[in-house]
Amino acid sequence: MSEGPVIVSRGLHKTYRTGFWMRPHVGLHPLDLSVAAGSIFGFVGPNGAGKTTTIKILVGIHEASGGAATVLGLDHRDPEARRKVGFMPERPYFYPHLTGAELLDFYGRLFEVPEPTRSQRARALLERVDMARAADQPLRSYSKGMLQRVGICQALINDPQLVILDEPMSGLDPLGRALVRDLILEEKAAGRSVFFSSHILHDVETLSDRVAILVGGRLRSEGTVEALLGAGSKGVELELRLPANTAPASWAARLGAELRRAEGDRALLVVPPDRAEAAVALSQAQGATLLRLTPLRASLEELLMSEIQAAGRGSATAPPAVAP
Amino acid sequence: MSRLWAIAANTFREAVRDRVLYSILFFGVGVIILSLALSEVTIGDQDKVVRSIAQGAIDVFASIIAMFLGVSLVWKELEHRTIYTVISKPIPRWMFVLGKYLGLMLTLAVEVLIMLVVYVALMFTQQGPPAPVVFVSYGLLMAQLALLTAWATLFSSYSAPMTASAFTLALFVIGHLADDIWVYGSQADSPAVQAIARTLYWVLPNFEILNIRPWAVHHRDVPWERIGPALAYGASYTAAVLAAAAAVFSRRDIK
Incomplete structure (x- = not known):
């Protein structure tokens, strides 16, 4: 390698x-x-x-x-x-006159994969993507999803x-x-x-x-x-079991957190990143049980949207943000 | 070599699974058989008429198949985007062009062989075994088809089938009239016209050099002094056109 x-x-x-x-x-x-x-x-x-x-x-x-x-x-x-290198293009187009097995044999030959490795690998790959049953059908009869699956097989035929x-x-x-x-x-x-x-x-x-x-x-x-x-950049989600006869809203106010959900003696709170440690310590000191702690982060979708907006605002020529 | 053969074999398989090809072949075989009926309504040497029509049919239909498949040889791969998964393998562009070309030549060889078998069977039943020169003429027909297909491949490597068809058809016609260009050019008064005619004669393909059908029809032997240089001409010209096709396609940016 x-x-x-x-x-x-x-x-x-x-x-x-x-x-x-x-x-x-x-x-x-x-x-x-x-x-x-x-x-x-x-x-x-x-x-x-x-x-x-x-x-x-x-x-x-x-x-x-x-x-x-x-x-x-x-x-x-x-x-x-x-x-x-194995490559699968977007919306793969293959020779419709070939069957799935023939197609993989053809690509295996282009990589000079010797027999019997070529046919063994083709068979294993078709089975892996659940396409063994369609191996001898012409590709013109394949659905889009089937073509995509056979496309993945051809990308792996050369190991x-x-x-x-x-x-x-x-x-x-x-x-x-x-x-x-x-x-x-x-x-x-x-x-x-x-x-x-x-x-x-x-x-x-x-x-x-x-x-x-x-x-x-x-x-x-x-x-x-x-x-x-940025793990934790959007705060920390805490799931607590509260002591008896306490109001979840008052706990949220005490910890400086946002109450997301309350059900029976359980409360789901979101604490700002800078208050997370203090909130955990305080809640435990006051008799609550910490059931779960999840650092919240932005989603890739949010990041992509912000990048698209930033590009639209004219900072298109700015150097890329390279994180470690 | 195995990669080249894989591309050639795939091209051959694609061609033989195309129904249009069988239609053209069917017409070719039909005309060969119909030559018997046509000889009945002609005056003169009926045997020669049969041979002429039948051999002519093989030439014409083989050339039609060469042009029909050749002009879309590379273009079809680009249009259907099947080329993406071939070029992205360890395949140099020249190998792709040559493989496609060889696959088409294999297809043509099989087509010609089928028509030749029908012709030979017809001759055996009607006139006895064909003269050896008939088989030599089909060797030279393959050389003609190799040259014609090379030109079609060159056109196909950078233009759509309509344009490639027009160019290939024009070359096919001009290539059979090359000797006339020389004759009429040398009779011209203007030295410039003479020079142009001479240049065209040497640059354009001369299919007539590779055509010995008149000898084959009349069952007359052709001297090797005629065949050897003709084959050398066909081979070198074909190699040059294929090299040009590979060079053009290597520089082409695939969309």
């Missing part, structure tokens, strides 16, 4: 020429990014943010207008850099060190989404790296070690989920 970063981008950028007059349109501003080996890296942003452009440059579909990037230590333009997935949850039912989430976690557990983009922010938040937010082709923030969202 590669020891250094699996993806390094230094100033990678892309300008498209569109329309009759070939007017320039910047799809991606210079991007500096590094993805550590063995990690899950989430890539988020609104439509047109440059996520797919970045991914397509990294896997050799698009040509960058400038900058440099390495994938598994090799120049991203070198086809050999992709030998141990990759790095898996790049563009919107892997798109078009999947809740069962399919759970399956993809499990697969991503399995890949990480096996020591592989996963770089994925998604609009389903909850998945990105729960799966990723690090997250990058792209808005308008610019990197706005990048860092660990904890650092970006």
Whole structure:
């Protein structure tokens, strides 16, 4: 396995020429990014943010207008850099004349996976995504979700060190989404790296070690989920069992907290971050039992919204916030 | 090589699972068989008429299939976005173009073989075994198709099928009239016209160099001095056009 970063981008950028007059349109501003080996890296942003452009440059579909990037230590333009990379594009399109098994055999051949490994791996992958029953059906008869599942199989047919997935949850039912989430976690557990983009922010938040937010082709923030969202930054949620014959509202006032819910002798309170320790000590000193303590943090959705608003306010050229 | 073969085999499989191809092949075989009926309404050497119509049908229908499949060879992959999951593998762009091309050539070889088998069967039942020159002429037909397909692949690597069809068809027609360009050009009074005609003659493909059908129809042997240089011309020209197609596609930004 590669020891250094699996993806390094230094100033990678892309300008498209569109329309009759070939007017320039910047799809991606210079991007500096590094993805550590063995990690899950989430890539988020609104439509047109440059996520797919970045991914397509990294896997050799698009040509960058400038900058440099390495994938598994090799120049991203070198086809050999992709030998141990698995890639699934957004809305995957496959040859409709092939069956699922034939498709995986074809991609296995492109990676020069020898037999019988190729067919064994194809069979195992189809079973893993619950598609073994459709292995011999032509792809033209597949539903969108089935294509997405077979797309994930083709991304893993070469036993990759790095898996790049563009919107892997798109078009999947809740069962399919759970399956993809499990697969991503399995890949990480096996020591592989996963770089994925998604609009389903909850998945990105729960799966990723690090997250990058792209808005308008610019990197706005990048860092660990904890650092970006700030654990405890929105206060601490306390669940208390109160002494008999005490009013939850008066307890909330005493602790300087907001009463969220009260039921019988239980109260759910939210304490500002700077008063959390004092509130815990006071409540215990006054006879309450602490049942649960949860640091509250902003959601990725809130962070993304604030980044989009900040970009709209004209701070688009501000350098990205890079958290540890 | 296995990667190249995988792309070629997939292209072949895609072509043979396309119903349109069978329609064209069906018409080709139909015309070969119908040549028997047409010979009944002609005056002169009826055997030669059968051979001429049947061999002509193989040439024409094989060329139609080459153009029909060739002009959309690369474009279809771009339009259907199937290329995304191929180019993102360890596949250089030139290998993709060459693999697609070889797959199409394999398809054409099978198509020609099927029509040739029908023709040979027809000859056995009507006129006895065909002369060896007939088989040599189909070797040269494959060289013609290789060149025509290379041009179609080049056009397909940067333009949509409509444009590519127009260019390929124009080249197909001009390529069969290349000798006329030379003859009429050299008869022109203007040195400039003569120079243009000569340049066009050398730049444009000359399919007639690779055409020995008149000999095959008349069952006359063709000297190897005619065949050898013709094959060398076809091979080198085809290689040059394919290299251009690979270079064009390597620089192309895929949308």
